[in-house]
Amino acid sequence: MHTLARYARIYRALVRNCLAREMAFRGHFLVTALTESLWLLFLVFFFKILYLRTSHIAGWNENEMLFLLGTHYLATQVFEMVFFTNCVELSDLIRTGNLDFVLLKPINAQFLLSARKISFSNVVNVPVAAAMLLYAGGRLGLRPAALDLLAYACLVLCGVFILYAILFALALSAFWLIRNQSLFELWFPVVNFAQYPMEIYPAGLRLFLLFVIPVVAVANVPARVFLKSLDLSHALYGIGWAVLALFAGHVLFQFALRRYRSASS
Amino acid sequence: MNTLRIYATVFRVSLSERLTYRFNFLIGVVFRFLPMVTTLFLWRAVYQTAPEGLTAQYTFAGIIAYYVLVMVARSFSAMPGLARTVAQEIRDGELNKYLVRPVDYLTYTLSLRLAHKAVFFLIATVPFAFVIAWLSRIGIFAPWPGWPVFAAFLLALVLSFFVGFLLNVLFGLIGFWFLEINTFLFLYMMIEYFVSGHMFPIDLMPEAMARIFLWLPFQYEAYFPVAVFLKRYGPGELAIHLFIEMAWILGLWLLVIILYRRGLRRYGAYGG
Structure with a gap:
């Protein structure tokens, strides 16, 4: 319990730090948020x-499709907010040898590497996703029970973790490839x-x-749970993959660290 | 004559530099292919439930042809990183490097981009030809246009290179007036993706919207060459459109030169 409280405190400090940094470039912040929402608009229009x-x-009608797109948008925006920048920068840290500074700190390295930067420009898009879900859900006449909402939120979160595990693994390839830009493509x-x-x-x-x-666990599974009915096998599928992916990411990280050469530091 | 030799050398050096990273490059090309594949799966699902609704403008084969040809057109008109590079060279004072030499920055950049395209086609022509030959064997491009239309298509492709080049330089030159334009450029690229017909055919959009988009220069980067190939224009119409495109190129070129000269007057030459 004590450790958990410590990590929560550290995360709060990280959030404050990132928020201050982001507010220093307000124009950038607004344009980024606008760009992502505009993309969603184009997609909806399409x-x-x-x-x-x-x-x-x-087999999907228009409102169901909007609901699916909204779910996908929600999951990817939360993911980009919490993990995206960190995974992309991880490869640079490995290549330049700056990973040393992370490894030296008295804290779990994977936690610090995955959580140190929070991208606040994506926060604005979460209400956009929510509005879209409410709109599509309203037109579909959804009357979700509390349990459905809980299952949905939980599965979206699982989707976020699966995305994290995939990108984290791609980023770790820098331990072997040094330059892995095309893998990010x-x-x-x-x-x-x-x-x-x-x-x-x-x-x-x-x-x-x-x-x-x-990747179908990211948007398809949560949306389906909501649109059809709470199916236990779907829920188990989403949660099972999330747990498996996180575990695999952890093992891969431990394994990959042994390859670290601390180049040029 | 001497000037020409300078830019020929720039072209040659850039050519060999690019060829060094051909493998990384090839992977990039393959991965950029994938989003188009998902889009085509989506369209296939659309045609499975609505085989009649769309056929007025496009059959499913026509849609496949559209996206494949857009890819061909974009390989002429897309300038990855050009606007960003121009803006960055202005901001970091790198531009000094060109100003003190007997070269013209804009012509220099043009030779670089010509080299990039030459390498691209050196590597991509064979795979492209295979894909297109295979698709036309299963009747995707039937009926293949006659030689006059095909020649017009090739001309439209070459012109699209210049439209793409000028538009990107134009947006890069904004760097003279603003420090940080990367996020803005990202926004521009996304709008371009939609407005040029890259995302889906302009003639499937609502009429009022399509009319506006067909007035903008962006359509020449993707939609127009493809529409030429798909025989959307009669001979007279085709000539008029090509003429308008050349007028755009001339206009954009003048605009680029004017902005560049005005920008140079404000240029602080920081760093460098």
């Missing part, structure tokens, strides 16, 4: 065009695959996205 011509895409397709209904993919690819790189 789907509007598609739904002018059909009532269902792969793989990240955007990964997120791209996650935002559409999994029914649009051919069977083989769908299995791959379910059981090898589980």
